[in-house]
Amino acid sequence: MTTFTQKSSHIIPVQRRSRIIELIRLKGFISVQELSETVCVSLPTIRRDLASIAKSGIIQRSHGGATLKTNQGTTFEPDYQTAALIAQREKAAIGRLAASRLNNNQSVIFDSSSTVYEAARQAVENNLVLTAVTNDLRIAELLASGPSINLLVSGGSLRQGSYSLFGEPGTSFLQNLHVDIAFIGIHAITKTACCDTSLEVAYIKRYMAMAAEKVIVLADGSKFGAVAFFNAFEFEKSFEIITDSPPSPAIRRSLEKKGVTITLAPVEKY
Amino acid sequence: MTTFTQKSSHIIPVQRRSRIIELIRLKGFISVQELSETVCVSLPTIRRDLASIAKSGIIQRSHGGATLKTNQGTTFEPDYQTAALIAQREKAAIGRLAASRLNNNQSVIFDSSSTVYEAARQAVENNLVLTAVTNDLRIAELLASGPSINLLVSGGSLRQGSYSLFGEPGTSFLQNLHVDIAFIGIHAITKTACCDTSLEVAYIKRYMAMAAEKVIVLADGSKFGAVAFFNAFEFEKSFEIITDSPPSPAIRRSLEKKGVTITLAPVEKY
DNA sequence: ACTTTCTATGATCATTTATGATTAAAATGC
DNA sequence: GCATTTTAATCATAAATGATCATAGAAAGT
Structure with a gap:
């Protein structure tokens, strides 16, 4: 030495x-x-x-x-190495904070999203006793490994290029569901609503939001002010957004006026 | 100490x-x-x-x-992996033969079973164009990797210790379904019927059999004459059993009298 | 008790990989 | 056209890696 x-x-x-x-x-x-x-x-x-x-x-x-790249080509296949690079720290931080919102014996919806995946991972790691509902195959597999988790899968068609399910029977199933908390990942957050890139996916998220007593939107900072065509749901009072970097003051003011809580997750430094 | x-x-x-x-x-x-x-x-x-x-x-x-690693490829529980190794060659042989029954543009049910998993693997490998329905998370993830496969997941609750879904909404979904072929794995085959160890699972298999134009039961030789309490479905004409070793003459005669075809899959030698 | 195995660890070294400097070619701006 | 910037290519150096080996401690057999 x-x-x-x-x-x-x-x-x-x-x-x-x-x-x-x-x-x-x-x-x-x-x-x-x-x-x-x-x-x-x-x-x-x-x-x-x-x-x-x-x-x-x-x-x-x-x-x-x-x-x-403006046109996120449909056929591009990011190798694992690079896919793992995209905002990994931020996602982990958001997921960690999200999981801390959970208590034992709650029922929770885990939407299909890589950020929500992190939340699910933390939930499993904390050995939480949960009834979990998801429309994502990867999250389902992850939650299946949690011995104290009672897992329900919504069912439906697989969205090409992802692991999320949409359509029947999941949609009807979600409409008859009531849970304590829904973790929802989203593509774009405007001043008043959450939007996504396809109608079917937007519908799923809408029903998820309706099914939950408390809606927690998980989104990294890039989602604020982004553009997406289909309205998933309007923000309502008691909604919470967990993110890694704050939105622009304009969006922030608008959201807070609606009663939405914005929580910043502390990201690990390099 | x-x-x-x-x-x-x-x-x-x-x-x-x-x-x-x-x-x-x-x-x-x-x-x-x-x-x-x-x-x-x-x-x-x-x-x-x-x-x-x-x-x-x-x-x-x-x-x-x-x-x-964000994209958790195929990471299954170690105990499952060891289970999959049991009679690996036999299962692969049965799966291979089963997959050869498929043609492009057919709709197929893949039941939750390690033997059926092999059939799904072969289907993916052969790049078949299929509409696939499954109630098994592992098979779902496998089929998701097939670019030419349109995948539907039945949905339901996860059976502890396995990766299969049962109950709602999958059960209702299956009742309204019509497919060309159903690959069904089973725990026990008697002279007249297929049986399984739990009522819920038996129900799922029954609905699967009812939904299909042609039912193909995949079972290694150990399943003949085994005991299981709950009747899933009776054999009918045009049912087929793909297996690796023939059943006892008594069972065989009885099944053939019912019009069931028994096909032996050639197992690879070492 | 003693010895024998076996595993985990650290050290060494050849090989691979990443980096920064240099330079010629290409692209951009005027 | 020319001047400037940006790039791709090459090379030398430094870092990281995998392989091999020797040692120390634990586990197991006697």
Whole structure:
């Protein structure tokens, strides 16, 4: 133990790429220069990172920088490595806080969403005694491993490219359901409502919200002000949003006027 | 327990690994360096730990560290995995033959059973174009990976210790369903009927049999003459049994008198 | 009790991978 | 057209990895 290396604050490549993705998602466009300064590596390294990320289809390379890919191609298959990079820390933080809202012997809906997945993971880890309902195959499998969890799967057709179920019989099932809490993941949050990209999915989320005594929307910061066509449900009093970064003041004011609570989950630092 | 170990600072490997998993779940990523400092073991040991954890599928290894795996591919309970190994060759043979009964654009029910799982695997492998219905989470996840498969999940409560769904809304759903073929796994085959160990499961199988134009029962040889309390369905004409070893002459005669076809699947030799 | 195995660990080293510097080519702006 | 910036390619260096080996401690057999 003679030598002493100062590099305790070293960042591994995967982490750096994850930060790059987040920065691009945050700003829409970013230059190679700025990235280099922000994450403190050389230009060639940034270029290599961007090339690697672009290959997985999340971003689009352009001269001098990179942009978010506007057309989220239907057939792009992000390899596990890169898929895991997208806002992993934020999702974990949101999920952790969400799970802390649960008590034993409650009934809970887990919507199909990667953020909600984290909440489910925490719930299993905390050995909570729950009656859980989900329309997501991965979450179902996860919850199945919790010995103290009574699991119901809504049923329906599988949405291509994801693990979520929609349509019958799940839709009717949800309409006759009453639970204590619903964790709902969403694609876009406007001043007054939650929206999603397809009608069927929006319907599912609407019924989930209606079935629950308390609705908790889990969404990372990128969802505020995003665009999506189909209205899932309007915000109502007693709704809560758990997120990692606050929305714009305009959205915030509007939501708070509606009685919606916005809670920030503390994200682990690098 | 005469001796008492004083080394409280020493933790056993399992503890250390679970601590590593915890840390990764907390932060999303972690470097090998940081882990080494945190848990006070050498870098090679950390690498070995990470490799071992990664093999179990919880985390994903990357250069310099590891990340949480969001897309939990096929991570099933170890006890299930060992169960799946029982009579593996026989099940594979039965599944192979069963899958060869399928044609493109058919609708098929896949019952919850490890033998049927093999049939589903073959169907996916053959890139068949199917509308598939299942009440099993593992089969659902498997079929979800088939790009040409339109998947419906019946929904219901999870049976503890397995991955099959029973009860509502799946039961009602199945009653309103009509499909070309149903692959049904069963616990016991008598001279005249198929039986199972629980009433709910028997009901599900009955509805599945009723929904199908053609019923194909998949069962390894041990199921003939086995005992189970609840009658799922009587054999009818045009039912088929695919198995690996023939039943006793008595059972065979009785089944053939009912018009049931018994097909032997050729088991691969070592 | 003693010895033998076996596993876990740490150290060493060759190999692979990531990074930063350099430079020529390409793209952009004027 | 030219000047400037950005890029891709190459190379040398540094870091991380996997493999192998030796040792220490635990578990098991005698």
